[in-house]
Amino acid sequence: MNKKLIPAVLLLLALSGCAGSQENFTYTMTSDIKAGALLYSNDIEVALLNGTDSDSLMVRTSEVSVHPALSHQWSGGLESQLKLIMADEMGSAGLPSGTKVTVKVLRFEGSTSGEVAEDCLISASRGGKTLFEQPLSYRGAQSGTGYAKLALELRRGFYQIASEAAALMR
Amino acid sequence: MTDKNPVKKAVLRKPAHLSLAWVVPLLALIITVMLLWHNTINKGPEITLTASEASGIEAGKTLVKFRSVSVGKVTAVKLADNYRGVELQVSMDPGTEALLNQDSVFYVVKPRVQSANISGLDTILSGNYIQLYKGNAHEQASEFELHDELPADFSDADMRLITLISTGRKKLNVSDPVTFKGFEVGRIVNARLDEHKGQVVYKVGLDRKYLDLFNANTVFWVNSGMDFSFGPSGINFNTDALQNLISGGITFDDFGKPSKAELKAGTTLQLHDDRTSAASAALKRKPHYVVMIKGNLENLAAGSMVKLRGVEAGRVLQVPWYADGGELLGANRPIPALIALSVNGASDQEISDFVDKGLKNHTLCASVGSSSLISKGDLITLEIKGAKGKCQAPKIAQYRGTAVIPTAESSSFTDQLSELSRKLNEIDYAGISKDVRKTLQGIDKLLATLDSKSSELDVSGLSENLEKTLKELDKTLSTLRGGADGVPGLLDTLEQVLTELDKTVKEVRPGLKRTSRDPSLVIFGGSGADPIPAGEQHE
Numbered sequence: 066m067n068k069k070l071i072p073a074v075l076l077l078l079a080l081s082g083c084a085g086s087q088e089n090f091t092y093t094m095t096s097d098i099k100a101g102a103l104l105y106s107n108d109i110e111v112a113l114l115n116g117t118d119s120d121s122l123m124v125r126t127s128e129v130s131v132h133p134a135l136s137h138q139w140s141g142g143l144e145s146q147l148k149l150i151m152a153d154e155m156g157s158a159g160l161p162s163g164t165k166v167t168v169k170v171l172r173f174e175g176s177t178s179g180e181v182a183e184d185c186l187i188s189a190s191r192g193g194k195t196l197f198e199q200p201l202s203y204r205g206a207q208s209g210t211g212y213a214k215l216a217l218e219l220r221r222g223f224y225q226i227a228s229e230a231a232a233l234m235r
Numbered sequence: 236m237t238d239k240n241p242v243k244k245a246v247l248r249k250p251a252h253l254s255l256a257w258v259v260p261l262l263a264l265i266i267t268v269m270l271l272w273h274n275t276i277n278k279g280p281e282i283t284l285t286a287s288e289a290s291g292i293e294a295g296k297t298l299v300k301f302r303s304v305s306v307g308k309v310t311a312v313k314l315a316d317n318y319r320g321v322e323l324q325v326s327m328d329p330g331t332e333a334l335l336n337q338d339s340v341f342y343v344v345k346p347r348v349q350s351a352n353i354s355g356l357d358t359i360l361s362g363n364y365i366q367l368y369k370g371n372a373h374e375q376a377s378e379f380e381l382h383d384e385l386p387a388d389f390s391d392a393d394m395r396l397i398t399l400i401s402t403g404r405k406k407l408n409v410s411d412p413v414t415f416k417g418f419e420v421g422r423i424v425n426a427r428l429d430e431h432k433g434q435v436v437y438k439v440g441l442d443r444k445y446l447d448l449f450n451a452n453t454v455f456w457v458n459s460g461m462d463f464s465f466g467p468s469g470i471n472f473n474t475d476a477l478q479n480l481i482s483g484g485i486t487f488d489d490f491g492k493p494s495k496a497e498l499k500a501g502t503t504l505q506l507h508d509d510r511t512s513a514a515s516a517a518l519k520r521k522p523h524y525v526v527m528i529k530g531n532l533e534n535l536a537a538g539s540m541v542k543l544r545g546v547e548a549g550r551v552l553q554v555p556w557y558a559d560g561g562e563l564l565g566a567n568r569p570i571p572a573l574i575a576l577s578v579n580g581a582s583d584q585e586i587s588d589f590v591d592k593g594l595k596n597h598t599l600c601a602s603v604g605s606s607s608l609i610s611k612g613d614l615i616t617l618e619i620k621g622a623k624g625k626c627q628a629p630k631i632a633q634y635r636g637t638a639v640i641p642t643a644e645s646s647s648f649t650d651q652l653s654e655l656s657r658k659l660n661e662i663d664y665a666g667i668s669k670d671v672r673k674t675l676q677g678i679d680k681l682l683a684t685l686d687s688k689s690s691e692l693d694v695s696g697l698s699e700n701l702e703k704t705l706k707e708l709d710k711t712l713s714t715l716r717g718g719a720d721g722v723p724g725l726l727d728t729l730e731q732v733l734t735e736l737d738k739t740v741k742e743v744r745p746g747l748k749r750t751s752r753d754p755s756l757v758i759f760g761g762s763g764a765d766p767i768p769a770g771e772q773h774e
Binding site: 124126132176178179208210 | 766
């Protein structure tokens with residue numbers, strides 16, 4: 066067995082060896098989330114559409130290309146983080162129980178020129194009936210160079226979108 | 236009776252025209268005056284040129300030119316008295332005395348096909364001519380040497396001459412270019428072999444138009460025209476301009492450390508063999524430190540990178556840097572590596588202060604790292620420890636008068652991998668009970684059944700095998716939990732190993748993602764850093 070196990074493990078690790086000398090950074094958007102948000106999170110569904118369904122921070126490098134950062138990633142997954150932020154805001158909106166909120170994220174990225182863009186389609190339904198559907202966007206510019214500033218601006222943008230959605234649903 | 240109208244006597248007058256006989260003497264006089272004017276009064280200086288041979292030079296035809304203007308003509312070609320050369324009599328045009336300074340240079344321009352260029356094509360139709368370069372000496376001369384090519388001590392108003400000394404094996408030729416980003420900004424005007432010192436001395440003329448590109452920190456190296464390297468960062472293959480690809484040449488850089496002092500005429504510099512050695516040489520004036528390498532040297536060599544927080548911060552200048560070669564034979568003696576630190580935008584003083592502070596507070600350590608799996612131990616990483624982890628003070632604060640940066644245990648991925656491999660090897664696999672083997676055999680049998688009967692699956696046989704396997708697995712698990720004939724502590728050991736494996740896998744997950752996106756990373760290394768999202772510029 067050991068003859069098979071050792072080469073397999075070494076090969077697995079060797080394949081990842083290229084990252085050995087690279088420093089990796091992870092970012093979180095949910096540091097201020099209240100624990101109560103978890104109560105609402107089951108009623109919220111977040112769908113990351115193509116181009117945003119990566120755990121990497123996305124940087125637009127041209128009109129048609131986005132680059133998933135190799136060394137800068139979302140800790141714990143972007144989807145769950147967005148879900149928690151939305152749940153946090155929805156909790157304060159006082160929605161009737163049984164309301165299902167769906168967030169479709171179409172764009173969630175920075176760019177090499179510093180612009181930050183977020184586009185979401187947010188809908189709420191109850192009992193199979195759509196109560197609310199609204200596209201919401203955020204455009205901003207990161208306040209400094211680097212991925213940390215980009216993560217900060219993306220966080221600010223999504224909080225704004227979530228807050229706006231909660232206000233519209235009240 | 237008187238005659239009132241006496242008849243006047245006719246007076247005979249001779250016609251006033253000149254005899255035709257005078258035409259010939261007059262013409263002779265005019266020609267004589269012209270000849271006198273041409274050969275004495277309007278005659279320029281006569282000079283003598285000596286050469287080893289007079290190939291392509293004809294009396295009465297070969298011209299002497301200065302800035303493409305004819306200023307004289309060869310009037311006679313004759314052998315020297317000792318038959319060891321030829322003497323050319325040149326009649327210079329009037330008013331050219333000022334060109335004949337003692338250090339003026341004459342050389343033959345003829346068609347030349349060289350590796351670097353083809354020159355003198357105009358002489359194919361017009362014939363060879365003699366090019367005159369005016370000297371600066373106050374004294375005048377009438378005898379000069381006719382050179383076949385520009386002499387080593389030649390100086391021209393359009394060029395600034397410097398000397399480059401090469402001890403390498405790459406030979407360059409006269410007229411080979413000095414290039415900057417592919418543009419020719421100078422050329423080699425003379426090359427000679429110094430057989431006593433075993434080096435080649437190149438006299439290089441730098442075009443005065445481009446003197447701003449050079450400064451006192453400029454370093455020169457041989458540009459082979461083609462650069463191929465296979466290293467930790469993958470395969471690099473670069474070619475230069477076609478001219479350089481054919482012939483090579485010289486190129487230069489100050490590696491981001493320009494000096495305000497200009498590169499003076501007559502300066503003698505080293506001509507490096509390649510860019511790496513030139514880059515290391517450029518750092519020789521930067522702050523130096525010593526890192527003591529424990530164990531084997533691996534792939535560390537002169538020119539290897541020194542990184543600080545992942546950013547290039549210097550180069551290894553020399554390794555091993557022994558004061559005494561016998562140190563290598565000493566047991567467990569570390570190998571000293573001399574490094575130079577240089578950070579873009581930081582002054583030498585800032586770098587020295589940073590290192591001094593780190594050494595004083597024991598927060599700066601060095602370790603040998605790897606840029607990829609295929610190249611172990613090929614760079615030095617400087618680490619800044621936080622409040623939790625201090626660096627151990629080095630056993631010696633200075634080595635050969637240079638401050639020593641303490642060495643920390645390497646935390647590179649490859650070393651972690653080696654450690655994990657060692658731990659895996661230490662596991663007592665032999666102690667795993669026979670039941671584990673039997674279970675695996677059962678799984679093997681099951682897989683064989685599935686494989687052989689994939690088209691017509693024998694459900695009954697599969698069910699039987701599966702049931703048997705599950706029973707054996709259950710038995711194995713009970714054994715692992717410490718049953719009657721189980722191996723005591725085996726489950727704990729396995730749990731420990733699995734926890735460690737899980738931890739390592741989490742650490743390498745980003746690497747796995749990178750590899751899945753770009754499998755060529757395994758062989759060719761990283762293709763580059765992430766693009767940096769810019770921010771607003773705050774003044």
